[in-house]
Amino acid sequence: MFLSFTEENYLKAIYHLSEDGKIDVSTNAISDALNTKPASVSDMLKKLSQKEVINYIKYQGVSLTPSGKKIALQIIRKHRLWEVFLVEKLKFNWDEVHEIAEQLEHIQSNLLIERLDEFLGFPPFDPHGDPIPNERGEMKAKKHTPLSETDLHNQGKVIGLKETSPLFLQYLDKAGIYIGAKIKVMDKIEFDGSLEILIDNKKTILVSSEVAKNILIAES
Amino acid sequence: MFLSFTEENYLKAIYHLSEDGKIDVSTNAISDALNTKPASVSDMLKKLSQKEVINYIKYQGVSLTPSGKKIALQIIRKHRLWEVFLVEKLKFNWDEVHEIAEQLEHIQSNLLIERLDEFLGFPPFDPHGDPIPNERGEMKAKKHTPLSETDLHNQGKVIGLKETSPLFLQYLDKAGIYIGAKIKVMDKIEFDGSLEILIDNKKTILVSSEVAKNILIAES
DNA sequence: ATGAAAATTTAGGTTTGTCTAAAAAAAAGT
DNA sequence: ACTTTTTTTTAGACAAACCTAAATTTTCAT
Structure with missing residues (x-):
């Protein structure tokens, strides 16, 4: 399944917003997280719903489908591995890497990310203490x-x-x-x-x- | 100056096409290089001309202005440094890296690229033997x-x-x-x-x- | 429970980068 | 030199992702 840069960011935002126990994520919460207007979010939710990566009922908020969640976790995996790379290898401080990782997380290549993981020695946590999901999107550990x-x-x-x-x-x-x-x-x-x-x-x-x-x- | 992903690709293509001694690059040559239609190229040339990164006279082809050339060389610098990273550190073969570097070359962060350069030991050539421009876009060596x-x-x-x-x-x-x-x-x-x-x-x-x-x- | 407020969606419009079809300019052949 | 071919540009449209303004639905307070 191919998703655009923007679609990927929506899925990631929905994932993070539903992490805090919330089952359904509101349109406003997403628009806040992504710095867009609620109207734009409504448009996108319709599109993501058609692609079957979110469960969406008008006026009632959204949740990720299993396939949507898997995609979100892959992006988070990439984000966190790149953060490790930036801190461990390129000597960035842990508070300087987020913005760059936001870009790097959208690079498309499974092989790249598996090689990077190996190069970094399969780190279980990113520099902020957040656990890094594996290729299948599994994440045992908790943030530390x-x-x-x-x-x-x-x-x-x-x-x-x-x-x-x-x-x-x-x-x-x-x-x-x-x-x-x-x-x-x-x-x-x-x-x-x-x-x-x-x-x-x-x-x-x-x-x-x-x-x-x-x-x-x-x-x- | 901020240029979009696409605009950057146009500048890079124009740079490469004018490398072969050509002073002026044709619309058709660009459309071939970028897999777009000549009509789309004409549109874009108008825009790039307004931004003063190319010299453009209708029906007569284009060349890069000094500022356009500098931008093109920065992108090429990034592309080639990432290729070195992929081959030297992530054990890719030299013929597998182009596509991934095409994506990585658009990541925005000067600090990132200077740190990467340092991490790689300031390599003078990429894995294909092409010289890597420095921060100022200077490139002494020839391809080997x-x-x-x-x-x-x-x-x-x-x-x-x-x-x-x-x-x-x-x-x-x-x-x-x-x-x-x-x-x-x-x-x-x-x-x-x-x-x-x-x-x-x-x-x-x-x-x-x-x-x-x-x-x-x-x-x- | 009903009216006001808040949240959400729809309608209609913009920008970016693309396209096709048609027009215009330049180049090439005789 | 003048026609034909090629190249390039213009005109008009479209999709993606955004916007504002208006309409609709839900929620909340009394």
Whole structure:
């Protein structure tokens, strides 16, 4: 199925908007996301509906069909792999890559993207911590963030570490932090970026910003 | 100056068509190159002329203005750098990359292309032997091809070597082949790919396909 | 439940880049 | 030089993706 650059962007927007639990996505939400007018969105929804990539009932919002979802996930896969490339290989900062990846995600070539994936060592996450879908659009992992960037009072679970030196692992063990532990950030100390965290609803400890940067959290 | 994807392709086509010594490029030549009808080309030429990237007099063909040429060379720079990336990093064959590079060449980001250039080690040539223009659109070198792929009876000059081991250099010295030597391929032996070559219009020798692959020729 | 507000769709129009058919200009042959 | 052929341009249309303005449907508040 061939979709234009623009059609692909609509599918991607609908996918992202329905990620937040929403089953049906509204016309206005799409027009906001894409910076177009609601009237333009109505036109496009009719077209995408004919191509059977969305379920659309007038005045009632849209959802992706299985084939639409698959296409959306392929675009997201491409976007996130290119972001990894830009950050890992071309030394961009993680906050500079979005715009360029928005363009690169529309390059058409399956072989290209599989080769890129391989070249990058099959990364499971993009530089923002978002998981990268595989060729079949499957995405097991959840988004993760360094503990240092987790929001105050948000409950999360330890899902990985950036640093794995014995010294660091010993420290974590002593502190009672392990993969799977529930963590809640109780306070952030402005002065040195250190955090007061609650572990498994039992114990409160203080960790330095250096430690917090190396613990990956899946927020819930 | 912002040009659309399509406008960029017109400039590139005009550049390539005027490479063969042609001062003025014809409407039909452009329509052939871009697979459009001459009528469409006429429309576009009017538009590009208004943007002052081409010199256009009705019924008399077109040429690029300095600013148009600069844009064309930037696109060619991008195209060739991406080709190097695809071949060197993603292990594509040199004959598989053109179509993908046709898409990648339109990605907008100067920073991206400078970072890519650096990442690739500032390559002077693309995988087809064509020179890569610098940021200012300057391109000193000429196209080069391995001697093994040079056309029969074509006159050329040795401009480089792929292999530089002492043994190979000694061999070349003995054979009378040096950087700058004039070489003409007199015959190709099908059986093993070896070549009969005329050096400096004086001496005829036989070189193996292995040797021929490692000598770079600028055809004239 | 009904009238106002908000959301959405339709109607009609624009721009970009394409097309076909017809007209005009240039080139080529005799 | 003058006709024929080729090349190029103009005229008028179309599809994609957008817009504004107006109409319609849904939702929300009283």
